[in-house]
Amino acid sequence: MLEELGVPYELNFVDMAAGAHKAPGHRQLNGMGKLPVLEDGEAVVSETAAIAVYLGDRYGLGRLAPELIDPRRGAYLRWCFYGPSVVEPSCAAKANGWEGRAGALGWGAHEDMLATLEAGLSAGPWLLGEQFTMADIVVGGTVRWMLAFKMLDARPAFVDYAERLGARPANAAAAAINARVAEERGLKR
Ligand SMILES: N[C@@H](CCC(=O)N[C@@H](CS)C(=O)NCC(=O)O)C(=O)O
Structure with missing residues (x-):
């Protein structure tokens, strides 16, 4: 999503194999202990579709999300x-x-x-x-x-x-980042 939007972002690795997604710190962001989670300033958004709608409206309105008055x-x-x-x-x-x-x-x-x-x-x-x-x-x-x-x-x-x-x-760019992170951390894919 962020690659499509073209906005700068920081990717935070959450070590699921070590159970970091179930740790209290992550559960504060998403009580389900699940990924993904988006933090944007004071906004915290979980649920993939909610993240998409949030990001589209905030950074891609009229481009990756129809304007609010657009019948589409x-x-x-x-x-x-x-x-x-x-x-x-x-x-x-x-x-x-x-x-x-x-x-x-x-x-x-x-x-x-x-x-x-x-x-x-x-x-x-x-x-x-x-x-x-x-x-x-x-x-x-x-x-x-x-x-x-x-x-x-x-x-x-x-x-x-x-x-x-x-x-x-954008998909290729995201896949390359995923591959790099997996390589750096020795993760099986
Ligand atoms: N409804 C959630 C589902 C998220 C979800 O299931 N994420 C998986 C990874 S893709 C996860 O965090 N699994 C770890 C777990 O549930 O313990 C969404 O759309 O974001």
Whole structure:
């Protein structure tokens, strides 16, 4: 997200293998003891989609997030929430065999999710058409992970989308930073 925005930032390594994310200091930032967490001045934001919306509005309005009066704002917010509240739990439920009545589950029927996501990507190349937004980082990130873990049907629309995301220079820059940190710390990847 920060590479796409092009704002300077400092990456703080949290040693999850040593349990640092569950230590009181980190839990003060995120009571869940999870990553990622963004600190921006006095603002502390956890939950990936919230971080995306925060950063888009603060540093990318009109560029990576539609302006507040832009009617596309509705679709933008919808997709930002759709990733963590529908795509992710739906894939997890399917992969883990969690049973439930679709009407009583916030993420509904898995087939409906697949069809909705596929339709959302049909105009492309991004969820809002020509404009790449933070919503693509949220939903696209989930799509890429779920495909990698074989938790999402590898439909061409999803695979092509994942490839487009992976080809973005900001993604390459972030991946290079991750690789460097892993190398420096001797982490398995
Ligand atoms: N709902 C959270 C999920 C965050 C999450 O599960 N992060 C993983 C790493 S990608 C984590 O911190 N796992 C460690 C743990 O839960 O102990 C979000 O969207 O940010």
